[in-house]
Amino acid sequence: NNLGTTPITINTGIGLLTLTGYTSTSSVGGISTGGSIAYSYTLSAAQNTPAATESTDVIALTIQDAGGASDTANLTIQIIDDTPTANDDTNSIDEDGITPITGNVYLPSRSGSGDVADRQGADSNGTPITGVNFAATNGTLGSPLAGNYGYLTLNPDGSYSYDLDNNNPLVNTLKTGDSLTEVYTYTLTDADGDSTTATLTITINGNTDGAPSIIAADHNGVAVGENTVYEAGLISVSDTSEMTTGTIAISALDGLSAISVNGTVVTLSDLNNLATNAY
Structure with missing residues (x-):
């Protein structure tokens, strides 16, 4: 009868059940024979429920009448x-x-990057990141994990660094306006073992290293052309003036693909073979 002014709070071990009011719906001789008890319940702390989505707090209730019977x-x-x-x-x-x-x-961006805050929820811990992988390769937290174009080091607290491999031919070939992407997947786990995953996408923006150039070295100085041969060498075995040698300087800072000589295409593979053949 006093619950309206003097609530009763019961600690269940999991939460606090507070009886806040009683409404009598029937009585005999001024003694209540039925009614409704109002209550509130407050959870005390996060529950450790690995691999479960819910748990329960089961509170035992007993009623006893004036004659000693109970339920x-x-x-x-x-x-x-x-x-x-x-x-x-x-x-x-x-x-x-x-x-x-x-x-x-794990944390929101503080520098304009694309970091989006994650949420552990009530079951939080100080090392929320528990795994990282690139495609089918599982990485080790705190150690570099190779992608296609660089290396990601992801730590248990969510912090990371990414090193780009500028010696990768596919990276070096990029020109300004071109881009490549690679996607890492990480696992976020709360204190009672619930996990979820998300991705970190790295975009590599290209940079034109310089225009390609091809220049035949000038061996003639002020004379016409870059080199000279003589017809006289064609009729004399001892005279080799019908042949000459020289060099052609080439530069392709974004990566060499091929050159063309008088309409004949010479690929990078062909050029590499020149070094091992006597021409």
Whole structure:
């Protein structure tokens, strides 16, 4: 009868059940014979429920009448597990630019990068990141994990660094306006073992290293052309003036593909073979 002014709080070991009011619906001789008890329930702490999405707090109830008879029941409170949420992140790096780039897949961005905050929920811990992989390759947290174009080092607290391999031919071939991407997947786990995954996408922005050039070395000086041969050498075995030698300087800072000589295409593979053949 005093619950309206003097609530009763019961610690269930999992939460606090507070009886807040009683409404009598029937009585005999001024003594209540039935009614409704109002209550509130407050969960005390996150529950450790590995691999489960819910748990319960089962509170035993007993009623006893004036004649000594009794009945029992349970008040069951369903507790829904608060699972983690991982959000996809992005970052970018320039070819031949500053490397490594850094960020944090768990915390929100503080530098304009594409870091998006993740959420562990009520079951939080200080090392939320528990795994990282690139395609089918599982990495080790705190150690570099090779992608197609560089290396990602992801730490248990979510911080990371990415080193671009500027010696990779596919990276070096990029021109300004071109780009490549590679995607890493990481795992976020809360304190009671619930896990989820998200991705970190790295975009590599190209940089034109310089225009290609091809120049035949000038061996003639002020004379016409870059080199000279003499017809006289054609009729004399001892005279080899019908033949000469020289060099052609080539430069392709974005990576050499091929050259053309009088309409004949010479590929990079052909050029590499010149070094091992006597021409």
